[in-house]
Amino acid sequence: MERLKVAPMARIAFILLCHKDPEGIIEQAQRLTAVGDYMAIHFDARAKPADYLKIRAALKDNSKVVFSHRRAKCGWGEWSLVQATLYAVQAAVAAFPRATHFYMLSGDCMVIKSAEYAHDFLDRDEVDYIESFDFFSSGWIKTGIKDDRLVYRHFLNERKHKFWFYKSLQLQRKMGLTRQIPEDLQVQIGSQWWCLRRRTIEAILDFCDQRPDVMRFFRTTWIPDETFFQTLVRHLVPTPEIRSRTLTFLLFTDYGIPVTFYNDHYDLLLGQDFLFARKISPAAHEVKRRLGLLYAAKGVDFPISNEGATLFHFLSGRGRVGRRFASRFWEKESSLGRERELLIIICKKWHVAKRLADQIRQKTNIPTLEYLFHEEAADLPDLGGIQSTLEKRTRHRRALMRMLFDYYQTDRMVICMDPSGIDLLEDFCGDRAQTLLLDVECEFSDDYLIGHAKRVGLAGEQTTQDTLDRLLPTIRHDITFEADRIRDSEFENHHRIRESQSSTENAPVLADFLSTGTSTAQEILALDHLFTD
Incomplete structure (x- = not known):
């Protein structure tokens, strides 16, 4: 009799980008790997060396934790964030052959479901989870430059060198120094917090080796962590196998500032249709303690209400009731x-x-x-x-x-x-x-x-x-x-x-x-x- 092939249960390799809070990173790594999952850590090369050594010493005996073989000096909006992610991904692929999914995390993320729930969720559908919307038509970008992110080259960090960043952009505009987007790519945009299957990750790494022209293009693109993986997944994976969403619950104010969650948000977080949430307040010790115990729990029922985003916009909008004092x-x-x-x-x-x-x-x-x-x-x-x-x-x-x-x-x-x-x-x-x-x-x-x-x-x-x-x-x-x-x-x-x-x-x-x-x-x-x- 022919044996039935049983698909392996999901095992997650978490890709953790971090730059502070060594105690929190150690706790997160121990918590997420205790039930059989894995973690690859990239600790910012700009961060305190003592913090990095503390993390390595605490986790050196954990066989389910690996550190990226190289460390990038990360800056917001720079290619360095993508490079750091690739370093951690490469380390995870090599160290954890049994990992079926690769999940991007930051040090500010906390799990809001049990491992039992998360594994079952990922086993349901053979798909990748990544926000990917058309860069030019989606309206995903609310403020700041848009097309200029791609068609001009960016060598400086806008936050550190604001004057020279815009001076360089102005000069390129004046001289008409635009560049072409690689012809076979349709640029996508979305959140950097994704969860991808192993074969998708391996296809991306192969693509990076084969297409130096694409790598050169994204190295001088502004905020490429919102476009690099999003574009490559759409390019390499059939559309029916992509869910254009993140599995990390996050909210932003009208000013583009991430919403922070506190102790009294525990029940609300558990009711959302997501596996993780960010950002949790550093002072929210009680919700961190309760969420910390959650990942290893068994038999927990999670009734999904999913009202979080609507509820936030309703409550925050009450303070901004518009009034007009003249006729249109x-x-x-x-x-x-x-x-x-x-x-x-x-x-x-x-x-x-x-x-x-x-x-x-x-x-x-x-x-x-x-x-x-x-x-x-x-x-x-x-x-x-x-x-x-x-x-x-x-x-x-x-x-x-x-x-x-x-x-x-x-x-x-x-x-x-x-x-x-x-x-x-x-x-x-x-x-x-x-x-x-x-x-x-x-x-x-x-x-x-x-x-x-x-x-x-x-x-x-x-x-x-x-x-x-x-x-x-x-x-x-x-x-x-x-x-x-x-x-x-x-x-x-x-x-x-x-x-x-x-x-x-x-x-x-x-x-x-x-x-x-x-x-x-x-x-x-x-x-x-x-x-x-």
């Missing part, structure tokens, strides 16, 4: 029309506002439109393309509303709006047309807020109750904050109905908003499930 240039001479009335229903619970709008349409025949400035799929007529995207609708808001008034051949229209749209309210209330607001105040149970958090990506099905308990007050405060902003704006013609009040109490307010009789308002509010979640 395309709106200065535009108006909805002095004789027109725009009736705006403001409600955080969209389903409540939609039910109310539908009742108004049925009982009064006033055209109603739902969340056209918040919902991509809002039902709108074809207006020549201006209605096609949320961006266009918002940018040309007054022109859009004028066209909708004309399309429905009416001087009165009802639209629904989320309380977050304060800038929209300010614009429309500042128009020469009459704008009336109906604020629909709803009650928000914890169950509703949890559902809301899941709908907008702040939480997942596997998010722990402890995380939800800490998140709910923030969401509730955010809703209150939006409502207070609207009240503080003191808009004219501002009406308010409340879920906590009876239809008898709400009817006169709705009648005033719609300029209808109280009996019609009562008919509209008679819907039994108007406020039902």
